[in-house]
Amino acid sequence: MEYLNIQQFHHKKLVYVSPHHDDMVLSSGGLIGEISTICESLVLINVFTKSLWAPGIIGEVKCEKVETVRTCEDRFYCEKYGIEQMNLGFRDSSVRGYDADSELAAEVCNDKIYHDVLKCLRKLIKSMQYDFIFCPVGVGNHIDHKIVLEALRGMEPGKILFYEDLPYAVKYNELEIYKSIKGDLGELKEYFIDITRVFDKKIEDILLYQSQLESDLLLNIRKCAERFKGDAFMERIWVFK
Numbered sequence: 001m002e003y004l005n006i007q008q009f010h011h012k013k014l015v016y017v018s019p020h021h022d023d024m025v026l027s028s029g030g031l032i033g034e035i036s037t038i039c040e041s042l043v044l045i046n047v048f049t050k051s052l053w054a055p056g057i058i059g060e061v062k063c064e065k066v067e068t069v070r071t072c073e074d075r076f077y078c079e080k081y082g083i084e085q086m087n088l089g090f091r092d093s094s095v096r097g098y099d100a101d102s103e104l105a106a107e108v109c110n111d112k113i114y115h116d117v118l119k120c121l122r123k124l125i126k127s128m129q130y131d132f133i134f135c136p137v138g139v140g141n142h143i144d145h146k147i148v149l150e151a152l153r154g155m156e157p158g159k160i161l162f163y164e165d166l167p168y169a170v171k172y173n174e175l176e177i178y179k180s181i182k183g184d185l186g187e188l189k190e191y192f193i194d195i196t197r198v199f200d201k202k203i204e205d206i207l208l209y210q211s212q213l214e215s216d217l218l219l220n221i222r223k224c225a226e227r228f229k230g231d232a233f234m235e236r237i238w239v240f241k
């Protein structure tokens with residue numbers, strides 16, 4: 001088991017691309033807690049910020065309301081860690097007509113929004129200065145995550161790090177995860193981050209996203225963290241070899 005060298009982010013400019021408002025805290029909350037204090041800057045780009053997905057909201061769920069609530073929850077988290085938040089305003093899968101099954105089965109090339117997202121993301125990132133960029137690796141096949149991955153996969157290989165999409169990974173065994181990543185991106189090298197020390201803090205931070213707290217979310221995040229080593233909690237990052 002090889003660990004990610006956290007010190008490589010010392011005084012570096014980092015960009016984290018998150019399909020939805022909560023992907024950063026769910027997938028990398030432990031890592032972010034560690035690196036946000038040592039990096040020079042950390043910009044979070046939330047791509048699909050118009051949403052109808054809010055199991056924690058009581059009453060009628062409307063897109064404007066959900067977007068406002070989710071943006072506020074995320075802003076609170078970002079302010080806590082000195083992260084600059086950017087919201088691109090694209091409609092997420094729940095607004096584009098997908099349901100819980102079809103959003104995991106759809107193909108990027110058949111989604112009309114793909115080219116607009118690709119153009120916007122590439123233009124934005126080209127205008128930014130950064131040393132490392134974090135991108136979802138696409139475990140779970142969520143259409144919004146796959147669109148972001150497709151848009152970013154051609155970035156400079158030495159600068160891109162792929163984070164494991166959580167809690168989606170809980171549904172797969174290691175062989176399935178390796179196979180799906182290899183099929184999409186070729187041979188990647190995996191690195192682990194020991195988040196045992198900060199795991200309670202990660203859970204506390206996830207609780208800031210009250211609108212997203214569906215049943216089993218915290219349990220699944222815990223299962224994801226403990227599946228590698230019985231006595232420690234982990235997150236995982238992949239890089240090009």
Ligand SMILES: [Zn+2]
Binds near residue numbers: 019020023
């Ligand atoms: Zn997501």
